[in-house]
Amino acid sequence: MALKLAWRLFKRELYQGQLLLIILAITLAVLSVTGLASVSDRLQVAIKGQASQFIAADRIIRSPTEIEPALLTLASQLGLSHTTVLEFNSMAYAGDQFQLVKVRAVEDEYPLKGKIELSTGQASGLPALGHLWYETRLYGLLSQPTQVEIGHHYFTLSKEIKRLPDAGFNPFASSPVVLMRMADVAKTGVLQPGSRVTYLYQFTGSDSQLSAFEEQVKPLLNTSQRWVDVTSGDSPIANAVNRAEQFLLLACLLGIALACAAIGIAAQRYCQRHYDVVAMLKTFGASARQIRTLFSFHLLLVTCLGVVLGLLLGIGLDQVISLFLPQEIARYSPSLLRPILLGIATGLISAMMFSAYPLLRLLSIPPLRVLQRQLESASFGTWLHLLLSLSAMGLLGYLYSGQLAMTLTVMATVLLLGGLLSLLGFFMIKLGHGMGMKTTNPLQLALAGLRRRAKQNAMQLVGFSCALVLLLTILALRQDLLEEWRQQLPENAPNYFLVNIAPEQKEGVIQYLSQYIGEVPHLYPVIRGRLTQINGEETITKKQQEEGQTGRLGIGRELNLTWRNTLPDNNRLLEGKFNQAPNDVSVESGVAKRLGLTLGDRLTFTIDNQKVDVTVTSIRDVHWESLQPNFFMVFTEEALSSFASTSIVSFRLGEDKQQVIVGLLRLFPTISVIDVGAMIEQLRQIISQVSVSLSLVLALVLMASALVMMAQTEAGMASRQRELAVLRTFGAKGSLLKWATGLEFALLGIIAGILAVWVAEFSLYLLKTQVFELNVYMHWPWWAIAPLSGGVVVGLLGLWRCRQLLNRPCTELLKGH
Known part of the structure; x- marks a missing residue:
C-alpha cells in the first residue's frame, strides 16, 4: 500500500513540477562529477600520451642486468609493444685520437614513441649495420673522422643526431652519444662478464594493458631495477604533468563538494515542502513505518531519475567538449566505466547521506501541524547532519582521487566555511534587526527580508559561498601553474x-x-x-x-x-x-x-x-x-x-x-x-595543451557553480510568494519590491563573496604548501572584486528567478498560482 501511494505521489509531483529542484540537484551532482571525471580522464591520458614521448615509451623497466624472458613474453601476451635499448660507455678511436662515448644500441622497433631528430630532419629508420649515428660534438672532438673504432669493429659515421626522443636533459653529460644497431654490439667485443651496462626495456599499450602488466611485474623487480613512467622524474616535463594531474583531481573533488552542497540544499527544501503532507498522513492514521517506507521509496525514485539524467548529460557533455578540443587531445578516448561508476556512487551516496537528517526531521513532524502550521519537527543534533555530510564528502573524494592530503584539504575548507557561516554570516544577517521593522525604502525592506529569513538565507549562503570558493580556488591555481610554467620556459629561454x-x-x-x-x-x-x-x-x-x-x-x-x-x-x-x-x-x-x-x-x-x-x-x-x-x-x-x-x-x-x-x-x-630547441618546443606544446585543459576545467566548474546558484535561489520561492502577496495587499509598489528583492540577493552575494575570500585564501594556503608546492601569497584584489562580483551576480540571478513572482497580479499571488 505504501509503495503504491509512493508511486502515485511521485507521478503527481513529477507532473506538477514539484520535484524539479531535487531532481535538478541530483542531476547536477552526477553531471558535474561524470562530466568532469570523463573530461579530466581524457585530458590526463592525452597529457601523459604527449609527455611520454620524452621517454620514447609509456613505461620503462631500467635494469643493470637482463630481465627474465618470461616478463617480455607476458608483455606480448597482454598486447603490449616493447623493445630493448642497451646503454654502455666505451672508447671511440679515430687514428691517434680517442673519446669516451655513450653507446645506445637499439632494436628495430625503437623508438616506440616520438621521433629521432637528425640534422637533416626526422629520421625514417635506424642506422644500417656497421654504421653509427652520432652527436655533433663527437665529430669535433675527433677532428671530423669518417670512421671510428669501437672495440674490435670499425663503424662509419653516417648521420648527425640532433636529438633522441628519450635523451633527457643533462648538460653535464661528458660523453657524446652514438646510436647503433643491437646486432652490432657483439661485433665490438666490448661487453664482457661484469661490464657496467644499463638495459632499458620500453613498453607501450593501453592503460588497462599497462596496469595489468605493472601489477604483475613490479613485485618481481629487485632493488636495482626501476619501473619508470613519465611522472617518475626522469622526464623534464614530469613535474608539470604531476601538477596538471593534481589540478584535474582537485577540480573533480571540488565538483563533488559542489554536488554535495546542491543535494543537501535540495533535500532540505524537499522535506520542508512535505511537512504538511506528513502531518495529514499521521492525522489519518498512517504508521511511522508506512510514512518511512513512503518517503524512502519516493526519494529512491527521485535519486534514480536524477542519476540516469545526470549520466546521460555527463556523457553527452564529454562528447560535445571533445569536438572543441585540439586534435592531439581529442584523439585520446579513455574508458567511460570509471566516470559512470563515480557518477552513480556520487548520486546514491550523496543523496542518501545528505538526505538522512532532513528525512529524520520530516518523519518526526507532529500531527498537530494540521491545526498549527508553525509547528515543526523535533530538533535533532546538528552533529549528526555534520557527521553524515562530511563522511559522504570524504568518502566520495577519496574514492575518486586516492589522495588523502587533497581530500582532507577540501574537507577542512568545508569545515571552515561552515564555521564562518555560523559566526560571521548569521551575525551579518542579524545586522538588519534594527532597521528591519521599517520598510519605507528598498534597502530597509531588503534588510527586513534578510532578518525574517535568517535560517533560509544562511542555507543560501552555503550554496553561493561554495560556488565562489570553488571559482576563486580553481582560478588562482590555474593562474599560478600557468605563470610558473611561463617563467620556466619564457620566450627568450636558452636553446x-x-x-x-x-x-x-x-x-x-x-x-x-x-x-x-x-x-x-x-x-x-x-x-x-x-x-x-x-x-x-x-x-x-x-x-x-x-x-x-x-x-x-x-x-x-x-x-x-x-x-x-x-x-x-x-x-x-x-x-x-x-x-x-x-x-x-x-x-x-x-x-x-x-x-x-x-x-x-x-x-x-x-x-x-x-x-x-x-x-x-x-x-x-x-x-x-x-x-x-x-x-x-x-x-x-x-x-x-x-x-x-x-x-x-x-x-x-x-x-x-x-x-x-x-x-x-x-x-x-x-x-x-x-x-635543446626541439625539446623546448615540445615542452611548450605540452604546456599549451595543459593550459587548454585547465581552462576547460575552469569553464566546467563555472557552469556547475552557476547551476548551484540557480538551484539555491529556487529554495525560497514559496515563502517569497506569500510575502509578496502580503506586501502587495498592503499597497507596496512593484518598483519597491523589485529593488528590495534585488538588494536582498545582492547583500547575500556580498556576504558570500567576503566568506568565499576568507575560505579560498585558507584552502589555497593548504593546497599550495601540501599538494602543489607553489609560492603562497595573498590575493588582495579579491577582497574588493569577490564581494562586488558576488553582489552583482547573485543580485541579478535573484531578480531573474523572481521575475515571474514580481510581475504577477496580487490576486494570483494570494491564490498561490
Missing part, C-alpha cells in the same frame, strides 16, 4: 648549451657569443667533487646503509659543483643568506631535505684528493624544469677557484643564426654543443 669550456677558452667564447647574441653570457664553472662528511661524520651510500654499515646517509656519486657570489636568476632563497663568507655554501632544498641538512651544518667535500670544509648558510629552491644550468651546491669563488674547472653556458639563438654554432665549433672544436 643552446656549451659545455666542457676550458679555462683558456672562456674569454674567446664570451667575445664570440657577445658579438652574435648581443649580451655578455654568464659562464658557470664546473668542478667535480664528492660529499664525504656531514658535521664530521663520514657519509655512506644508501646501499651501504642497507648492508648494515653505520654512518650519515650521503650521496653515492660525485656532484657537479660551481661557485657564484650572487643568487642565480632561476633560484629562490628559502632560508639564510647567500654566500657572504669564503667558506659558505648554498644547498638546494631537495638535497637539504633528503640529507637532513639545516643552516649551520658543516660539510666536507673531497676534490682532487683535497678536503674542502664549508658551512651551510642558505637553502635554495631550484626550478629544475627551467632548462638552465642548475646545481645542488653553490660555493664561493674563494673556496673553489684554486681547483681545475671547465665551464658551462646557456644562451639563445634565433633560427636565422644557426651558422653561429658552426663557426663556434670551428674556433673551439673541443667544446660540446647541446641543442
